[in-house]
Amino acid sequence: MTIQRRLFLAGAAALACLPMLGSAASAAGTVVVYSAISTKLTQAFVDAFQKANPDISVQVIAGGSGELLTRVKAERNNPLGDVLLGPDADTFDSDLSLFDSYESPESGAFDAAALQPDHKYTGFSTNFQVFIVNTKMMPLSDAPKTWKDLAKPEFKGKILMANPAQSGSAFSQLHQIIDLYGWEVMDPIIDNATFVSSSKLAFQNVAKGEIAVGLTSEFNVLQSKNEGNPVEAVYPEDGTALVVDAVGIIAGGPNPDAAKKFVDFVTSKPAHEMLVELDGRRSARNDVTPPAGLAEVSTIKVVPYNTVSAAKDKDAELARFDETFSQK
Structure with a gap:
């Protein structure tokens, strides 16, 4: 199954x-x-x-x-x-x-x-996909700065993502990474990351200090920070789409x-x-x-996101994700 x-x-x-x-x-x-x-x-x-x-x-x-x-x-x-x-x-x-x-x-x-x-x-x-970082667990200076950074060995076991088959925001994260770098980068990210069943858990567990970094929509970081949690948003320097x-x-x-x-x-x-x-x-x-x-949009590197092509590629990308995930 x-x-x-x-x-x-x-x-x-x-x-x-x-x-x-x-x-x-x-x-x-x-x-x-x-x-x-x-x-x-x-x-x-x-x-x-x-x-x-x-x-x-x-x-x-x-x-x-x-x-x-x-x-x-x-x-x-x-x-x-x-x-x-x-x-x-x-x-x-x-x-x-x-x-x-x-x-x-x-x-x-x-x-x-x-x-x-x-x-x-x-x-x-409209929102951007970002990294939520628990600054008590990981100083911002040590946090990933780009999507490609998520594939680095030092972040293994320190990244939380939602399952892209269950979460629209998680699929947009997956699709953006593949669009930028292909599976050559996405595969090691999948290997590094822990996956949860909902986008809510992907930021809440970081806010609670269960893991250092999560992938989420920017407004979730703002909410968590306003609730008093030690979190900050990192907008990927290699670009993120306004979805x-x-x-x-x-x-x-x-x-x-x-x-x-x-x-x-x-x-x-x-x-x-x-x-x-x-x-x-x-x-x-x-x-x-x-x-x-x-963040002001003028301060963010914005990359295109074509919803029609994302929808067209979705089944194939989810099948490929499932294949890689099953080999973890």
Whole structure:
């Protein structure tokens, strides 16, 4: 059994045990949201949305991007969800037929790069993938400075990564490294790293001092630091991509009208101000100020990230990852 299959079965069992947020399914109106964002931000969205739309109940199934996409695919012929919220755009691009076209009235506030041309998804947040370093365990001067550094022998056993089959951010890390250096560098990184089942563990375990370095989204470092943990973000000097997270409507979902209302809310300026305040994310909207504490984009070496090609290469890269991982 592959690592992806084992972790999917474990994730599916965990998803089945999660409580639903919002009111009961028998309410007059319902929207079912598959959410890959934090519980705190999800609950804030649910509360604000239901305050503005008291006739619509929100039900939430939370999980990693890979878990949720697998669920949407499995339900293709009988969709149970209405909205997929928060995965990287390449998660959507991997099979656009799973999503309905919908152009929200809020779309004008987003750059074209944050909008799928056929409106299969709309940008949610934008973020960079970085290294989170526990400075009590490893001084910043000794920390890796580039993606290529992660392959050095001195970092064996000191790096934590999420499984790229389960986490959209972890796949974008994998794809960026392969795009820059190929498997010649990725293979020794896999050998050096310890892998966990969720992107949450990839930064939380570093913050708790269980391991020195993790790969994560920049806003997770900011959150951890604001909570008083001895962590700092290192932006790879060889470049990191500005990756778009997105929201889209699941094709054939049971509540299409409520789904459109929820997407309108999630793409609104008030909702994006909430994601900045509560999660420390960069908004994909043009009119929302980035959170204090994140690096200025002008100070970061930015490399391109093509979500369409990433989606195209995903299955092959995950299969190759699984092959290398099984030989650890």
